[in-house]
Every structure is written in structure tokens, then in C-alpha cells.
Amino acid sequence: MAPSVALAVVNRLLQEIMDNNKPFGGKVFLLGGDFRQTLPVLPHGDRTKIVEACVKNNRLWTNFQVLQLKNNICSVNTDFSNWLIKVGSGDTPHIDGLPVDVIEIPSQILCTGDIVKDFFGDKIPITDVPNFTKKSILCPKNSDVNSINEEVLNILEGETVTYLSSNSIDDSSEEDIQNYPIEFLNELTPTGMPKHKLNLKEGAIIMLLRNLNTKKGLCNGTRLIVKQLKKNLIIAQVITGSAEGNLVFIPRMHLAPSTTDLQFILRRRQFPVTLAFAMTINKSQGQTLEKVGIYLPEPVFSHGQLYVALSRVRSFTDVMVKVVEGHDQGKLLENCDRIFTRNVVYKEIL
Known part of the structure; x- marks a missing residue:
């Protein structure tokens, strides 16, 4: 990347x-x-x-001299490894009557019901949360991640605590205050920024959105379990990276998006975290998980996303894929129950 x-x-x-x-x-x-x-x-x-x-x-x-590694030491299933390489290289068999970038999802990894209930169950006791630290649902877009996370939070036992952010515009004039009222700023959530209304529970899995202390392993993307929710402080335990097992204190911070289409600089004072029962496929890159659910309300849209999502685990038994029926994916062939979706591969980069 x-x-x-x-x-x-x-x-x-x-x-x-x-x-x-x-x-x-x-x-x-x-x-x-x-x-x-x-x-x-x-x-x-x-x-x-x-x-x-x-x-x-x-x-x-x-x-540069290119050296290639040929053995997949992460996989425990040869069939899964071979299929994964074909997905990543865009070499899966072509299906007659469908575009060349459409692939079939094997029936043994398909999720036919509600992926949240199939993956997490009907209720999550706080004592069971550690069982989900190496599991996650992956989605192509942030909007899908947010909706999945809220669903999972609702089935997690405990009382919801809501934190509201304080928002402003850098160097705002009277005209800016008229054009961009606080209610409008509250509705914005640029990429990499926490939401204005942050709902959390003790036992929830969260992810850092900013580097807090790189020397101590508190980096953007680090996942944690919430232990206590104070008025101006979140106490959490790190579950990934070099700081795994450490108890840390997360304060509110002044945040501004690094890249945005906004015509002004938004300043938000909020905890630099987001729920992480689900995450985007791009954010999951580099992480090894024990079980993965892949939620595709629409096909992936960029090179390697489907490969990255599938390669977080080691075998067919560790992954479930929910493909929402649509114009570009699902049952695309008449009188056929096979499920298809799009696999984006830019072969010129390979």
C-alpha cells in the first residue's frame, strides 16, 4: 500500500x-x-x-532485485492456498455467460442467513468477548462497517455509554458560522475520524484511529477491549501488536482529517477510537485472524480487496461470506443456485 x-x-x-x-x-x-x-x-x-x-x-x-517466496506457511489447507492464489492473480476459471472478473464463491463458505447472528450469536456475554478478539467481519466500505458494528453492539450485554464530540472550524469567520452550523459539523465523519456520537459498552472491541504512543505499540489500527468507561477517559486492554495485554488510558483528543473533500478544516474533540467488531478490508491488511466473516452488500471495488479479505485466515472452515443479491452479484445465472461476485485484479501490476 x-x-x-x-x-x-x-x-x-x-x-x-x-x-x-x-x-x-x-x-x-x-x-x-x-x-x-x-x-x-x-x-x-x-x-x-x-x-x-x-x-x-x-x-x-x-x-531492486526481486526475490520470491513460494511456500505459504500460514495456510493449513492446500486446496484453500491454491484457490487463494488464483483469486489474487485473477486466474479463477471463467464462467460462460458472465464477465471475466466474476468468480464463484464456494458453497462451503457461503453464509445464507444473518451474518451478524451466524458469526456472533444472538447475545454476547461480556465474559465471551475475549473469544472474539481474533475474529472480525470485513466489509468494503466504512458505511457497511458502521452498521455492522452497531448491530453487534446491540447484542453485547451491558449498558451503552454515549460520548458526544465538540466540533469547530479552523479560523472560522461569521460567514462560516452561518454556512456551517454545529448541527451540520456533527453529521460529518471524514475518513479516519471518530463519529460525533460514539456509542460504547464495557467489553466492546475498539480500534485506535491515531498513533498515541508508537514506542509502546499504541498505533493507528491497534485493537483493544474496553475495560472501563469514565467521563473523560477510556480504560482499555490491548489485544494486538507489541503491547498486547497492556492496560492503557485513552483521553479525548483534538483531531483533524488528513485528507478530505471539505472546503474547511474540521476540528473534532473526541476519543480517537471506533468500534472494531467489523472493519474495512483495507484496514484488515497485515492482520492474521482465526475466523473472518466477509459481508458484501455490493462487490469489492479495488484491486486485491477480495484476496486480502480471504487471506486473513488459513482454511475454508475459518471464513464465511455473505453476498447480498444484486445486479452485479448473487445468483447471476438462470435456474442456478451458485453465488457469484466480482473480483478486481489489475493484472498489469502483477
């Missing part, structure tokens, strides 16, 4: 430090990754721009 510009910046920095013009200042530079996975995120970027933003299109790429 690292963009080409990141490689250029590091190259220039090392050249300045080492006082020479050799690539990366003459230092050995190691990259690790899998181009079957998701590529750099470009807001409103089309296929061409996303591919151009990839490190493979950096002029320095020709200086």
Missing part, C-alpha cells in the same frame, strides 16, 4: 544524509510485500492513477 512518492522521499533523505547521489545513499534497502494485495489508496483515483502510484512505477524500481 506504500505509494511511489514514499520511496522517492526516503531515497532523497538517505542521499542527503550520506552526501552522495547513489540510490538510497548507497544503503541496502529491503522491501517486503505482495502485489496481489491492495494498492495505495487514492481518493477518486481511477485504475490508471492507482497503478501509477504503486512503487513498481517508481524509477528506482529497476535497482
